[in-house]
Amino acid sequence: MSAVVDTPQSPDSAAFLAGPGPKRKLPGWSVGLLLVAAAIGALSTASYLTGVPQLTSSGTFQTAVQLAMPILLAGLGGLWAERAGVVNIGLEGMMIMGTWGGAWAGYQWGPWAGLVAAAVFGALGGLLHAIATVTFGVNHIVSGVAINLLGAGVTKYLSTLLFQPVSHNPRESPPVPKFDTFSMQPLGDWLAELENEQRVGISDVAGILKGLVTGVSPLTMLAILLVPITYLVLWRSRFGLRLRSCGENPVAAESLGVNVYLHKYAAVIVSGALAGLGGAALLLNPGQSGYLENQTNGRGYIGLAAMIFGNWRPTGLLGGAALFGYADGLQLRSGGGAVLALLYAAVLALGVVVIWQLWRRRWVATAVTVSGALILYWVYWSFNELPSQITTYLPHLVTLVVLAVSAQRLRPPAANGVEYRRG
Amino acid sequence: MNARAVLLPPLLAIIAALLLCSIALMISGGNPLEAFGAMIAQVGRGTTAVDIVNTGSTYYLAALAVAIGFQMKLFNIGVEGQYKLAAIVAMIAGGAVALPPVLHTLFILVVAALVGAMWAAIPAILKITRGVNEVISTIMLNWIATGIAAYLIQQSVFGELRGNNLGTPVVAESGWVPGISLGGAGTIFGLVVLAVLAGVGYWVLMNRTRFGFELRASGESATAATAGGVNAKKMVLVAMLLSGATAGLVAMPELLGRDYTYTLNFPAAYGFTGIAVALLGRNHPVGIAFGALLWAFLDKSSVALENVGVPKEIVTIMQGSIVLSVVVAYEVVRRITLAAEQRKVGQQLGTTDEVAA
Numbered sequence: 001m002s003a004v005v006d007t008p009q010s011p012d013s014a015a016f017l018a019g020p021g022p023k024r025k026l027p028g029w030s031v032g033l034l035l036v037a038a039a040i041g042a043l044s045t046a047s048y049l050t051g052v053p054q055l056t057s058s059g060t061f062q063t064a065v066q067l068a069m070p071i072l073l074a075g076l077g078g079l080w081a082e083r084a085g086v087v088n089i090g091l092e093g094m095m096i097m098g099t100w101g102g103a104w105a106g107y108q109w110g111p112w113a114g115l116v117a118a119a120v121f122g123a124l125g126g127l128l129h130a131i132a133t134v135t136f137g138v139n140h141i142v143s144g145v146a147i148n149l150l151g152a153g154v155t156k157y158l159s160t161l162l163f164q165p166v167s168h169n170p171r172e173s174p175p176v177p178k179f180d181t182f183s184m185q186p187l188g189d190w191l192a193e194l195e196n197e198q199r200v201g202i203s204d205v206a207g208i209l210k211g212l213v214t215g216v217s218p219l220t221m222l223a224i225l226l227v228p229i230t231y232l233v234l235w236r237s238r239f240g241l242r243l244r245s246c247g248e249n250p251v252a253a254e255s256l257g258v259n260v261y262l263h264k265y266a267a268v269i270v271s272g273a274l275a276g277l278g279g280a281a282l283l284l285n286p287g288q289s290g291y292l293e294n295q296t297n298g299r300g301y302i303g304l305a306a307m308i309f310g311n312w313r314p315t316g317l318l319g320g321a322a323l324f325g326y327a328d329g330l331q332l333r334s335g336g337g338a339v340l341a342l343l344y345a346a347v348l349a350l351g352v353v354v355i356w357q358l359w360r361r362r363w364v365a366t367a368v369t370v371s372g373a374l375i376l377y378w379v380y381w382s383f384n385e386l387p388s389q390i391t392t393y394l395p396h397l398v399t400l401v402v403l404a405v406s407a408q409r410l411r412p413p414a415a416n417g418v419e420y421r422r423g
Numbered sequence: 424m425n426a427r428a429v430l431l432p433p434l435l436a437i438i439a440a441l442l443l444c445s446i447a448l449m450i451s452g453g454n455p456l457e458a459f460g461a462m463i464a465q466v467g468r469g470t471t472a473v474d475i476v477n478t479g480s481t482y483y484l485a486a487l488a489v490a491i492g493f494q495m496k497l498f499n500i501g502v503e504g505q506y507k508l509a510a511i512v513a514m515i516a517g518g519a520v521a522l523p524p525v526l527h528t529l530f531i532l533v534v535a536a537l538v539g540a541m542w543a544a545i546p547a548i549l550k551i552t553r554g555v556n557e558v559i560s561t562i563m564l565n566w567i568a569t570g571i572a573a574y575l576i577q578q579s580v581f582g583e584l585r586g587n588n589l590g591t592p593v594v595a596e597s598g599w600v601p602g603i604s605l606g607g608a609g610t611i612f613g614l615v616v617l618a619v620l621a622g623v624g625y626w627v628l629m630n631r632t633r634f635g636f637e638l639r640a641s642g643e644s645a646t647a648a649t650a651g652g653v654n655a656k657k658m659v660l661v662a663m664l665l666s667g668a669t670a671g672l673v674a675m676p677e678l679l680g681r682d683y684t685y686t687l688n689f690p691a692a693y694g695f696t697g698i699a700v701a702l703l704g705r706n707h708p709v710g711i712a713f714g715a716l717l718w719a720f721l722d723k724s725s726v727a728l729e730n731v732g733v734p735k736e737i738v739t740i741m742q743g744s745i746v747l748s749v750v751v752a753y754e755v756v757r758r759i760t761l762a763a764e765q766r767k768v769g770q771q772l773g774t775t776d777e778v779a780a
Contacts, residue, residue, distance in 0.1 A: 089558065128747075132747060132750070132751060136750075136751045136754045136755065137754055138750045138751055138754055139750070141498050141558060142702060142750050143747070143750065145500075145695070145698050145699070145702075145746075146699070146702075146743060146746040146747040146750065147743075147747075148695075149695070149699060149739070149742060149743040149746060150740065150743030150744065150747065151743075152739065152743075153736065153738075153739030153740040153741075153742065153743045154739075154740055154743075156736040156739055157447070157734055157736040157737050157739065157740055159736075160734035160736050161451050161734060170734070170736075298562075298566060301559075301562045301563075304559065305559055305562075305563065308556070308559060387574050387577075389570050389571075389573035389574040389577070390570045390571065390574055392570055393566045393567050393569070393570035396563040396564075396566040396567055397563070397567060399559070399563050400549075400560060400563045400564070400567070403549070403553075403555045403556075403559060403560060403563075404549055404553050404555060405553075407549075407553045407554045407555040407556075408553060408554045
């Protein structure tokens with residue numbers, strides 16, 4: 001039974017792919033595993049000490065996986081574009097196009113057609129971004145903002161035109177058929193049994209695992225598969241090496257015979273298609289009836305933030321998407337009390353960080369971390385329940401805090417966002 | 424810059440946007456000429472013309488706030504959150520105090536500007552001390568501001584329930600700003616004057632002061648400006664504070680001229696409109712004014728489209744394609760001008776060579 005304890009499935013396979021980073025003592029995959037183990041340890045300890053079982057319940061994790069997928073796909077989209085040197089703030093607009101396209105085709109021909117249409121509609125947005133930024137040299141952020149406006153506008157217009165006659169509501173599509181979901185049986189039942197036994201540690205891990213193996217849709221599997229695929233294509237293929245060289249030093253790449261424009265176009269179109277799939281993940285998984293206006297609600301931007309959080313690498317991005325999905329899933333299912341318990345877990349995690357920093361004799365960093373932990377603890381202590389209006393925006397707050405803590409250690413592609421002219 | 428380089432791009436962009444929308448209209452079975460005709464005819468009807476000026480003043484302030492950042496390549500995507508938080512805090516503060524007429528208005532305006540500046544200071548400080556990209560941090564702060572506003576407006580905090588809508592306490596009459604009544608055509612907000620003043624102030628600041636020069640210099644080349652003795656970090660902070668203070672004023676013409684309370688129904692997304700309008704106007708105070716009026720025209724006269732059987736959402740497509748085509752058009756015209764200049768220089772060099780030979 002205890003064999004399960006240290007090997008949660010998806011983060012494990014993801015951490016394996018971390019690849020050789022800068023020189024460090026431990027290989028990347030073991031650091032990833034340690035981080036995952038530490039996070040689970042902090043969560044289950046906090047859940048035990050605060051008496052809030054939702055922190056590690058299977059329900060929370062099932063919701064978290066569903067909420068993480070759109071962010072993961074949008075983040076992968078951002079990764080493709082930015083590795084080729086194009087900032088893609090238009091992910092949100094491309095995602096909206098994806099939700100609309102997915103609903104339109106899914107309503108008529110079923111979920112798989114919806115999936116393809118979502119990717120195609122997103123890719124159209126990507127194509128537009130590529131034309132503006134690569135061919136015309138428009139500022140990447142300006143073009144992205146315009147695409148977000150246009151994505152919202154086009155879908156509004158098309159919904160009024162095509163959905164309203166069927167659904168009698170210009171802001172909504174008719175219900176769209178969903179993917180069937182799979183659960184790993186009898187593993188799921190056995191884990192549920194284990195979770196209900198309320199044993200310290202073991203039940204927490206069982207709850208997390210059950211959440212990860214229950215109600216998995218083909219789209220979720222595809223999204224998770226796309227992480228290693230992206231890694232293999234971008235880091236282990238000739239095409240990927242050329243694509244990344246366009247984001248690091250396009251002049252050098254061109255001088256070595258790489259067609260920079262072509263690679264940038266390919267990257268931004270794939271980026272749009274991935275964002276479109278992210279839109280489909282909001283639509284074709286059970287729970288949502290169809291296209292809704294403002295359905296994406298800024299997830300494109302969160303995807304971008306997850307990518308920055310993950311230091312422009314697929315595994316880091318997976319971690320970022322998991323974090324935001326978890327924060328979102330927790331506040332959605334369990335409200336303010338559980339969020340406070342999460343703060344408690346953060347205090348515990350910071351405690352471990354303090355010990356590590358003391359051991360490394362980083363005094364200033366220790367002082368900063370201690371004061372951060374004290375503030376969090378004060379918030380935990382002085383509120384009974386955070387107001388729901390504020391916990392709704394927890395993922396955004398987490399993004400901001402994580403960026404403030406880590407921004408200076410991140411390394412974006414060197415020529416990211418820089419206009420490139422041939423010749 | 425000659426007149427061609429200034430006027431040609433926006434004209435090209437509007438023509439391109441009209442073409443795109445005509446195609447969209449024809450695909451969906453509408454008549455483009457009829458639709459555009461109905462929109463223009465709408466301006467003369469009822470209060471539409473005054474509405475355009477009033478809404479335009481709001482867009483103008485939002486665009487100025489964005490443009491201050493743009494001048495030094497600083498992307499303040501956070502105007503949205505800054506104006507929202509500023510509006511709600513200023514209305515709560517304005518509803519809570521009793522002051523003589525002009526003082527009361529000034530107090531509300533100052534609170535709004537201060538709150539906007541404070542909210543903009545967060546991304547500025549994060550950028551200076553931690554190197555956080557201001558685009559991402561301001562986007563996150565927009566949502567957090569929305570959350571705080573929703574919290575503050577609750578009945579258990581500062582809100583009041585009137586009818587079935589939550590709002591802040593109503594500001595006493597001493598804080599109102601009287602408008603200019605045009606009878607049946609509507610009333611122009613008094614604070615339209617504030618927008619005009621802000622535009623003049625912006626022009627003077629950018630073109631006639633040392634600060635404006637340093638700001639634009641650091642936008643052109645941060646390294647060159649630093650070499651010339653400009654403190655880049657200080658410029659980022661001051662530019663963001665000014666931008667945030669201007670953003671804080673965005674909602675004031677409407678709130679002090681018509682609503683006197685901030686309700687949940689208060690229109691959102693002025694910040695994103697501001698970005699688009701600042702792009703249309705190329706950061707020039709007069710250009711922005713035209714952009715703001717054009718945007719307000721598209722918004723207000725779109726109502727007429729329903730009468731000719733066209734969904735008014737087509738206007739959003741038009742706005743989006745105008746922005747995209749205007750940035751593309753400027754880029755194309757810039758390149759053509761550059762190529763022409765190079766040719767001219769080449770010819771001149773060629774002739775001097777011949778003379779020498």
